[in-house]
Amino acid sequence: MSKVKVLFVCMGNICRSPTAEGVFRDKVKSAGLSNQIEIDSAGTHDYHVGKPPDARAQEAARKRGYDLSGLRGRQVCGSDFETYDYVLAMDKDNLGLLQQRCPAHLQHKVRRLLSFSKRYPNLDVPDPYYGGRSGFETVLEMVENAADGLLEEIKRNGKNAL
Secondary structure: OOOEEEEEEEOOOOOHHHHHHHHHHHHHHHOOOOOOEEEEEEEOOOOOOOOOOOHHHHHHHHHOOOOOOOOOOOEOOOOHHHHOOEEEEOOHHHHHHHHHHOOHHHHHHEEEHHHHOOOOOOOOOOOOOOOOOHHHHHHHHHHHHHHHHHHHHHHHHHHHHO
16 A cells, blocks of 8 residues: 555644544554554645644643644645645534635545544534644544544555555
8 A cells, every 4th residue: 555645634733633633543543554554634824834833722632642743734735735635624614614725636635634534524623723622532532533543444445546
């Protein structure tokens, strides 16, 4: 299997997408596939470029054994659509923004993260930024479920999943 590249995307890249990156990175490592799957996250907006994930996201993730401390926010760039095999949006708004920016011949790469979830299929991962700590737990629940489905697809199909 050649290297599969996955990009998780939310609005600012400090809550949902770095959480997804950290969760998926851990699942990939546990599966022994770290050398075959490349993982990153980005935001559709430039609000938090260079900043670490939100402290509440890091705390919630740490309680479940995920370390987000080394991640830093960045904005999606045009080359991401060529580089990544999966460009996975956290919600319909960011999905729409990605679809607008993505060249027509690469649209098949842009999907909602929860399209891989058996428990929350095609729902939005809610933005916990303006809410309480429980929102970050909800994000983790949804992301963990979708990450399992995504990993199953990659293991089953590799690059042919596209």
